[in-house]
Amino acid sequence: MLNIADTLYDWCREARPFALATVVQVSGSAPLPPGTALAVDADGNVAGSVSGGCVEGAVYELCRQVLADSGAPARSRFGYSDDDAFAVGLTCGGEIDVLVQRVDPVDQPHLTLALDEVRRGGPAAVAQVVDGPEELLGRSLCVLGDGSAYDGTLGGARENRAVAAQARALLRAGRIGLVEVGGDADTCPERLTVLVHTRAPRPRMLIFGAVDFAAALSQAGAFLGYRVTVCDARPVFATAARFPYADEVVVDWPHRYLAGTEVDARTAVCVLTHDARFDVPLLRLALSLPVGYVGAMGSRRTHDHRLGLLREAGVPETHLARLHSPIGLDLGARTPEETAVSITAEIIAHAHHGTGLPLSHGSGPIHEPLAARGWELPPVY
Structure with missing residues (x-):
């Protein structure tokens, strides 16, 4: 339905009832994917499409019927028809299931x-x-x-x-x-x-530090669907050739780039430089932003030293509590590729409030939200 969001929003704002036909399942060479929708209001106005034209007439009539009748939802399947393909069938040979429902904006x-x-x-x-x-x-x-x-x-x-x-x-x-x-x-x-x-x-993954670990992490991030940026102030290391899986490679001071780019609650910031010249101004800024995850690479000694420098820079404890450092879950990772898995595993666990423990160590439903088990959820930033 979001393919016609603008029109549906106008109809909802006007409290105008309409019939919504949604492609809920496809098979074969169906022309449009699930989620595509067509809507018809009480005046017969139409928005969207469910088949690129093949069965629009039949779906339109079904929408009109649902609006005129009691409003009970109707589900129909449209496939190829040997007798009259152009009238009620998909000429491409595929099949689509369409759910038609009445929507009253006042009720939703x-x-x-x-x-x-x-x-x-x-x-x-x-x-x-x-x-x-x-x-x-x-x-x-x-x-x-x-x-x-x-x-x-x-x-x-x-x-x-x-x-x-x-x-x-x-x-x-x-x-x-x-x-x-x-x-x-x-x-x-x-x-x-x-x-x-x-x-x-796509959510963003911002990787600071053009190192071998960043190359592996950029590949893992791309695999998970992130739009990946690698940033480093050193032009000799920050090259597109070294990071083929990154969507962009930026030569700039990390904190300056972060200050000027767009982030949101799904953004993951991964600091792999473990150099105080870069880390302190970058983390000071990152921890003050409404991003979803901030992690920094380094040994425990590096982490303790970095915390001291951040405190000296005036970073409050509430911000420091958001820092994942040393970055990643304890998987025993050694190689850049294994470390990338460790880091992305922690990002996933944090995003979904997972424990990071082996599933074999728990009990009950695997995917039930923690709140449903009576556990306190960590804050979402």
């Missing part, structure tokens, strides 16, 4: 907030029930900004928590996906299939 104010966030270029996720009990079909839940809060409801508190956790993960990765929750006593009794729509730029 959280949807207006999410559409407004997308319209303004901010990150947002909308989780939409596309399969499950009929009374839950089409219900939605929204995750905005840094993902620390959600709005809307899919049923009970367990369903909301489980889906919100999945939506946060997809939002951080900037991906659209189908997820299944429930069907057990630990999450929710009803099994739900939820389509999570997301709109967010």
Whole structure:
């Protein structure tokens, strides 16, 4: 649905009911991916597309029917038709499943907030029930900004928590996906299939220090979907040839570059220079910014010395508590590649409030949010 966010936002702001047809599953050579949507208002105005033209007429009529009738959601499959392919089938030979639902903006104010966030270029996720009990079909839940809060409801508190956790993960990765929750006593009794729509730029990984560890970390960061920047003040080391997996390589003083670039709550700052000339001004600034993760490389002795210098520079203890140093989880890493895995593992654990412990050492559901277990969550910056 976020492909037509501007129009849907205008309709929601005007409290105008509309029918929303969403591609929830595709197979074969379907023309458009899941999450693509077409909407029709009560006056017959249309926005968006679900097939690039092949079955728009049939979907339009289904939308009009849902608006005119009781409003109960309808799900239909469109595939290739040998008898009349151009009338009601996909000429490409694929198949799409389309869910059509009535949306009353007055009843879903959280949807207006999410559409407004997308319209303004901010990150947002909308989780939409596309399969499950009929009374839950089409219900939605929204995750905005840094993902620390959600709005809307899919049923009970367990369903909301489980889906919100999945939506946060997809939002951080900037991906659209189908997820299944429930069907057990630990999450929710009803099994739900939820389509999570997301709109967010790739999260940033800022690596300071053009060293061998940075080359491995930039590759790992790119693999995880980050937009990777490597920055170093030394032009002989900071070259694109040395960091082929980085999206950009910058020659500048680290703290000066950080002061002038855009960051957000999903940004990971990795300081690999372990040189006080670079580290102290850079970390002093990084720890004051609303970024998601700040880590610094070095031995424990280097870390202790660096903490002393940061305190002398006036960095408050509340900021120092955010510093992950020595950087990474204790995996016994030795090589640059192993160290990159250690660092990215810590970034993932921090983003999802994971413990970093082996799963075999725990009990209970693997993906249940910590808050649901009665544990206190660490602060989200």
